[in-house]
Amino acid sequence: MIGIIVVFLLASASADDLTGEEIIKEVNALLNPSTTYGKAKMTIVTTSGQERTFVYESWSMNRGEKTLIRYLEPRRVMGQAILMLNNADDIWAFFPRTQRVRKLATHAKKQKMQGSDFSYEDMGSGDAFIDDYNSKRLKDEKKEGFDCYTVELIRKKGTEATYSRLAMWVIKENYYPVAIDYYDENDPEFLLKRLVQSDIRIIDDIPTAMNVVMRNEMDNTETKMILVEVKYDIELEDSFFTERSLKK
Numbered sequence: 001m002i003g004i005i006v007v008f009l010l011a012s013a014s015a016d017d018l019t020g021e022e023i024i025k026e027v028n029a030l031l032n033p034s035t036t037y038g039k040a041k042m043t044i045v046t047t048s049g050q051e052r053t054f055v056y057e058s059w060s061m062n063r064g065e066k067t068l069i070r071y072l073e074p075r076r077v078m079g080q081a082i083l084m085l086n087n088a089d090d091i092w093a094f095f096p097r098t099q100r101v102r103k104l105a106t107h108a109k110k111q112k113m114q115g116s117d118f119s120y121e122d123m124g125s126g127d128a129f130i131d132d133y134n135s136k137r138l139k140d141e142k143k144e145g146f147d148c149y150t151v152e153l154i155r156k157k158g159t160e161a162t163y164s165r166l167a168m169w170v171i172k173e174n175y176y177p178v179a180i181d182y183y184d185e186n187d188p189e190f191l192l193k194r195l196v197q198s199d200i201r202i203i204d205d206i207p208t209a210m211n212v213v214m215r216n217e218m219d220n221t222e223t224k225m226i227l228v229e230v231k232y233d234i235e236l237e238d239s240f241f242t243e244r245s246l247k248k
Contacts, residue, residue: 020135020151026175027168028129032063033206035236039072039229044116045222054114055228059236064126066241077114081246084109087126094246101243110162117193117214117223121162129153132161143169144178144196154188164188176200176207191217204232 037059044052055073060066067084071077079096091104109121121128129135133153141150146169153166165188167181178197184190193216197209212225239245 018137018149020137020153023137023149023151023170023175024129024133024135024153024168027170027177028127030175030207031177032060032126033232034061034063035232035234036060036064037229037231037234038227041226041228042114042116043224043226044114045224047220052115058123059234059240060124061236061238061241062126064124066238067124068241068245069123071114082113082120083241083243083246084120084124085241087128087131088120088124091120092243092246099247101246117216117219117221118225119162122214128161129166132156132159133166140172141169144198146171146173146178148172148178163192171200171207174200174207176209193217203230206232 037057039057040055042054042056044054046052053074054071054077056069056071058067058069060068065085065087067088068081069084070081071079079094081094083092083094084090088109089106091108092101093104094101109124110119112118113120113123133155136152136154138150138152141148143150148169148171151168151170153168155161155164162185163182164185165183167183168177169179170177176197178200180195181191182193182195184192193214196213196215197211198213199210200207201210202208208227208230210227212227213222214225215222
């Protein structure tokens with residue numbers, strides 16, 4: 001019994017001593033498995049309350065450094081595909097009607113994907129939490145019903161990250177980010193968007209949110225994402241993430 005108490009006290013002390021950087025490293029490792037496949041239903045709710053729904057498949061490799069997204073529904077976008085390399089620094093789009101692949105401009109990573117409240121950067125930024133931000137642990141809080149670490153991420157000088165600051169609430173039990181606040185590129189006090197993740201399940205030993213909502217506080221819109229299927233550590237080849245593969 002004494003041994004159990006000692007172990008518990010040591011674990012508690014370790015958790016109390018965690019720095020913001022250490023917490024974010026755990027988050028980053030959790031969110032970026034070696035390879036991933038997913039199928040999702042994305043619903044965009046406009047300012048007027050109208051809804052537009054898309055269904056797409058996505059694949060990622062090298063812990064999120066390479067991402068391919070292919071649309072299945074609705075019919076008007078079926079077959080369209082997006083390839084993001086170098087953590088969304090390089091983006092190509094394929095349009096089946098013209099059978100052409102177009103490379104998007106460098107600043108495209110900051111643009112909305114299919115008019116949603118997710119930017120290309122949000123969807124394919126890979127190690128951005130570590131590479132582009134300095135992290136500081138704040139006071140622990142309860143968020144969405146979970147005991148959480150609260151971490152503030154401040155954009156590093158010289159990086160091109162879209163957001164000047166992030167606030168992240170990380171579930172203590174599994175290091176999953178249940179909520180993230182995104183702040184304006186030029187004003188770290190101006191809240192742009194808020195991400196909330198729910199219905200967190202364990203899939204292939206990895207905590208995974210099956211429901212995700214991105215709320216745009218500036219435009220008064222939101223995008224809901226339901227994960228229909230997900231697989232981790234699948235076999236993928238580098239050749240899958242090429243311009244040529246977009247047309248398949």
